[in-house]
Amino acid sequence: MNNARDIGDVLLKVEDISLSFGGVQALTDVTFEVRAREVLGIIGPNGAGKSSMLNVINGFYHPDKGRITYKGTTRTKMRPHEAARQGIARTFQNIALFKGMSTLDNIMTGRNTMMHRNFLWQALYLGPARTEELEHRRAVERIIDFLEIEAIRKTPVGRLPYGLQKRVELGRALAAEPELLLLDEPMAGMNLEEKEDMCRFILDVNDEFGTTIALIEHDMAVVMDICDRVVVLDYGRKIADGSPDAVRTNQDVIDAYLGVSHD
Amino acid sequence: MDLMNILFIAPFLDMADAPVFLAEVVISGVLTGVMYSLVALGFVLIFKASGVFNFAQGAMVLFAALTLVGLMERGVPVWLALIGTAAVMVALAFVIERVMLRPLINQEGIILFMATIGLDFLLQGVGQIAWGSNVKVLNVGIPNKSFEVGGILLNEFDLFAALIAAVLVGVLAVFFQKTAIGRALRAVADDHQAALAVGIPLTTIWVIVWSVAGIVALVAGIMWGAKSGVQFSLSLIALKSLPVLILGGFTSIPGAIIGGLIIGVGEKIAEIYWGPAFGGAIEGWFAYMLALVFLLFRPQGLFGERIIERV
Amino acid sequence: MLYREAGQFKTSYAKDQAVFPIIQDRWFIALILVVAYGVVPFVANEYWLQAVLIPFLIFALAAIGLNLLTGYAGQLSLGTGAFMAVGAYATYKITTAFPEINILVVFVMSGFVAAGVGVVFGIPSLRIKGFYLAVATLAAQFFILWLFNKVGWFYNDNPSGTITAPPRTFLGIMVTGPEATAETRYLISLTFLVIFALLAKNLVRGRIGRAWMAIRDMDVAAEIIGIRPLQTKLLAFAISSFYCGVAGAMTVFLWLGSAETEAFDIFVSFQVLFMVIIGGLGSILGSILGAAFITLVPIFLTNAPALVNLPMPTDLGKHIEEIIFGGMIIFFLIVEPNGFARLWQIAKEKLRRWPFPY
Numbered sequence: 001m002n003n004a005r006d007i008g009d010v011l012l013k014v015e016d017i018s019l020s021f022g023g024v025q026a027l028t029d030v031t032f033e034v035r036a037r038e039v040l041g042i043i044g045p046n047g048a049g050k051s052s053m054l055n056v057i058n059g060f061y062h063p064d065k066g067r068i069t070y071k072g073t074t075r076t077k078m079r080p081h082e083a084a085r086q087g088i089a090r091t092f093q094n095i096a097l098f099k100g101m102s103t104l105d106n107i108m109t110g111r112n113t114m115m116h117r118n119f120l121w122q123a124l125y126l127g128p129a130r131t132e133e134l135e136h137r138r139a140v141e142r143i144i145d146f147l148e149i150e151a152i153r154k155t156p157v158g159r160l161p162y163g164l165q166k167r168v169e170l171g172r173a174l175a176a177e178p179e180l181l182l183l184d185e186p187m188a189g190m191n192l193e194e195k196e197d198m199c200r201f202i203l204d205v206n207d208e209f210g211t212t213i214a215l216i217e218h219d220m221a222v223v224m225d226i227c228d229r230v231v232v233l234d235y236g237r238k239i240a241d242g243s244p245d246a247v248r249t250n251q252d253v254i255d256a257y258l259g260v261s262h263d
Numbered sequence: 264m265d266l267m268n269i270l271f272i273a274p275f276l277d278m279a280d281a282p283v284f285l286a287e288v289v290i291s292g293v294l295t296g297v298m299y300s301l302v303a304l305g306f307v308l309i310f311k312a313s314g315v316f317n318f319a320q321g322a323m324v325l326f327a328a329l330t331l332v333g334l335m336e337r338g339v340p341v342w343l344a345l346i347g348t349a350a351v352m353v354a355l356a357f358v359i360e361r362v363m364l365r366p367l368i369n370q371e372g373i374i375l376f377m378a379t380i381g382l383d384f385l386l387q388g389v390g391q392i393a394w395g396s397n398v399k400v401l402n403v404g405i406p407n408k409s410f411e412v413g414g415i416l417l418n419e420f421d422l423f424a425a426l427i428a429a430v431l432v433g434v435l436a437v438f439f440q441k442t443a444i445g446r447a448l449r450a451v452a453d454d455h456q457a458a459l460a461v462g463i464p465l466t467t468i469w470v471i472v473w474s475v476a477g478i479v480a481l482v483a484g485i486m487w488g489a490k491s492g493v494q495f496s497l498s499l500i501a502l503k504s505l506p507v508l509i510l511g512g513f514t515s516i517p518g519a520i521i522g523g524l525i526i527g528v529g530e531k532i533a534e535i536y537w538g539p540a541f542g543g544a545i546e547g548w549f550a551y552m553l554a555l556v557f558l559l560f561r562p563q564g565l566f567g568e569r570i571i572e573r574v
Numbered sequence: 575m576l577y578r579e580a581g582q583f584k585t586s587y588a589k590d591q592a593v594f595p596i597i598q599d600r601w602f603i604a605l606i607l608v609v610a611y612g613v614v615p616f617v618a619n620e621y622w623l624q625a626v627l628i629p630f631l632i633f634a635l636a637a638i639g640l641n642l643l644t645g646y647a648g649q650l651s652l653g654t655g656a657f658m659a660v661g662a663y664a665t666y667k668i669t670t671a672f673p674e675i676n677i678l679v680v681f682v683m684s685g686f687v688a689a690g691v692g693v694v695f696g697i698p699s700l701r702i703k704g705f706y707l708a709v710a711t712l713a714a715q716f717f718i719l720w721l722f723n724k725v726g727w728f729y730n731d732n733p734s735g736t737i738t739a740p741p742r743t744f745l746g747i748m749v750t751g752p753e754a755t756a757e758t759r760y761l762i763s764l765t766f767l768v769i770f771a772l773l774a775k776n777l778v779r780g781r782i783g784r785a786w787m788a789i790r791d792m793d794v795a796a797e798i799i800g801i802r803p804l805q806t807k808l809l810a811f812a813i814s815s816f817y818c819g820v821a822g823a824m825t826v827f828l829w830l831g832s833a834e835t836e837a838f839d840i841f842v843s844f845q846v847l848f849m850v851i852i853g854g855l856g857s858i859l860g861s862i863l864g865a866a867f868i869t870l871v872p873i874f875l876t877n878a879p880a881l882v883n884l885p886m887p888t889d890l891g892k893h894i895e896e897i898i899f900g901g902m903i904i905f906f907l908i909v910e911p912n913g914f915a916r917l918w919q920i921a922k923e924k925l926r927r928w929p930f931p932y
């Protein structure tokens with residue numbers, strides 16, 4: 001079982017996060033933590049603020065209020081590329097691949113933050129720049145092997161079917177060797193077989209690389225199966241937080257999903 | 264110190280010294296601005312309804328004016344020439360839709376934009392081959408007498424142009440907001456596929472909007488042409504409507520008008536009061552620089568909607 | 575039959591990432607270089623060198639520059655002419671002030687000046703995209719040319735207002751000025767193009783090229799995976815303007831001999847943009863093919879009527895040229911938005927299978 005892995009200290013802690021767009025309150029005083037090496041599920045009905053929460057964590061949205069503590073450093077806001085440099089990677093609900101580029105190039109961009117040769121070396125493509133390029137190519141090829149996408153290495157991603165695009169996107173996030181991986185509905189729109197593959201990849205990533213994962217997912221069976229812990233959001237508020245079994249029987253969660261008459 | 268004087272003090276002293284002259288400068292700026300607005304209006308129409316940034320609007324102005332003058336030179340009476348030119352512009356809209364827009368449906372905006380740059384060249388070439396490239400005089404019988412109000416010199420033609428522009432804007436605003444076609448146009452602007460899905464005939468809408476833009480171009484062409492002659496530089500002047508759009512926002516009809524006026528007045532005042540300090544001819548770039556500075560602080564324009572990015 | 579990659583196994587990532595991974599391609603390029611260096615200078619006459627080949631080489635360099643910015647980094651620019659002008663005027667100022675500096679070094683120095691100016695006008699790209707940016711670059715186009723026209727310092731207060739290439743030598747051979755032979759100027763232009771095309775290719779296949787394309791394809795996602803939009807876009811502006819600047823310097827010093835700002839007006843910007851579109855956005859080879867096409871069409875148009883004894887007034891020729899350019903742009907965008915580069919690729923695919931249909 002999942003519990004066999006040794007789950008460590010708190011890696012990321014969000015406290016009292018509030019976010020609004022114009023008059024719409026997307027998140028209200030949300031507090032939870034993510035522990036090292038765990039798989040955390042974030043669930044909730046549509047419009048509950050799940051994607052907004054991920055956007056806050058990786059710096060794309062700046063919360064109106066609240067603190068984020070990542071690896072012991074507290075901050076209120078940072079730019080997305082800074083988050084990336086600190087080991088936070090993510091995938092998107094609507095695939096955000098670079099459509100004009102090949103699978104290989106897409107995954108290589110995930111390693112851009114680790115490449116340091118300046119443009120003059122790049123232009124010459126000699127010595128250090130070339131060594132660096134080849135070194136990262138080797139690392140990327142390992143990811144390509146891991147995700148079993150060798151055959152589409154040189155195909156422009158715009159031409160790939162949906163399920164493979166999702167897989168390439170995961171590959172791009174993995175290429176950055178993140179400590180914290182945020183997955184926004186990694187299995188949306190997939191058939192059963194593709195879902196099973198994706199679950200396997202997620203668990204393998206967690207197992208083999210010790211990557212901490214926070215994922216948003218609507219398929220409850222998947223969430224209950226692969227997550228160590230689940231956070232439930234509804235209308236921008238946290239309504240439950242606990243083990244899958246505990247959450248499943250929580251009355252607030254049942255009300256949020258099934259609807260309840262407010263009288 | 265001297266520089267500060269030239270830039271920040273002397274121009275304002277000059278303005279205060281001769282208020283009548285200042286008023287005349289402002290009025291001439293307003294009228295140039297009306298002309299810019301007319302061209303910008305064509306851009307906004309097409310952008311609003313098809314999401315295409317039509318770089319060829321300037322060439323359409325030139326093409327319409329050339330056609331009108333060409334017909335009149337061949338002895339066609341004014342009213343018939345006007346109808347004829349309008350018909351040519353509608354026919355042109357058909358051809359553009361058929362040959363250029365339909366095959367490019369669902370392409371990215373930037374591709375369509377570049378296609379209209381091609382169209383710009385094509386129309387300039389065709390217009391000048393068909394009707395000749397020498398400077399032509401356009402006289403459609405608009406009165407052109409000057410008169411004085413409170414010591415300020417005014418021109419009937421300019422007032423007439425302003426009036427036409429006002430009427431045109433009024434009609435277009437009603438057309439867009441109140442009619443079924445207007446609603447369909449706005450729907451298409453938002454999302455081509457969604458509009459198709461609810462049964463809006465995309466191609467018809469495009470023909471309509473390009474025709475309307477063609478007729479707006481004709482009006483602009485008549486005004487510009489009657490004021491300064493029909494010639495190739497018309498399409499260059501039309502480039503000036505690009506900064507107007509930046510100021511006004513790409514989708515706002517009132518924005519096009521106000522942006523046009525700001526640019527028109529701004530560049531006249533800049534040229535007359537600050538031009539000498541810079542060695543003159545700053546009219547050529549003032550509008551673009553103003554737009555550039557503007558973009559840095561309010562990228563969505565005066566009346567454009569704030570852009571929220573989502574992933 | 576001849577064009578086969580069967581049997582050519584790539585045994586290392588280095589080989590897989592080579593510019594020309596297939597041996598036949600390497601032979602082909604080598605052949606072209608041998609002809610360009612060894613045959614053309616001896617057989618081409620003055621007219622061909624001066625009116626066709628030199629402008630082609632120079633515009634190819636400018637097109638590569640614009641393609642880096644527009645095709646790879648996705649930032650539309652209509653200010654190419656102005657950045658070329660910066661290069662030309664910078665070369666003029668530097669070489670008249672310091673005649674002892676080798677002229678070819680001055681070209682590169684001017685490229686850096688143009689890069690600096692490009693960065694300044696690239697700053698708005700951080701907040702604005704697409705058409706908005708195109709308008710912003712128009713500001714560069716009009717303002718810079720006005721500046722060079724108005725301020726006498728830029729043309730050394732020369733009463734004619736023109737900048738003229740002074741005689742300068744390289745390795746004892748006259749490179750610029752009236753005494754430089756067309757062959758010399760051709761060879762220098764060719765060398766510049768070959769070197770800078772290779773450098774550009776190296777840039778776009780490495781980290782920087784991927785960062786540019788990521789920004790082009792989806793800037794938000796690019797930022798989230800750690801690409802800094804600020805540095806990436808400004809670097810694109812800088813390198814693109816560097817290429818345009820060097821091309822501009824070559825325009826005056828290796829081709830025209832003397833020029834005013836009109837040589838770099840907005841039509842030059844459009845012309846280079848057309849080369850990029852027709853050649854293929856996001857392709858170095860495409861930029862060169864596009865430049866060849868756009869420089870050859872007017873030559874063909876001016877000569878074709880004479881061949882069939884048909885008199886053609888020059889302004890008519892100019893308008894026909896406009897129609898053909900305009901029509902070609904629309905045609906290419908509809909039929910093959912990826913331009914010559916893509917057609918070339920398709921031809922290679924076909925050739926690989928030939929003579930079999932599959």
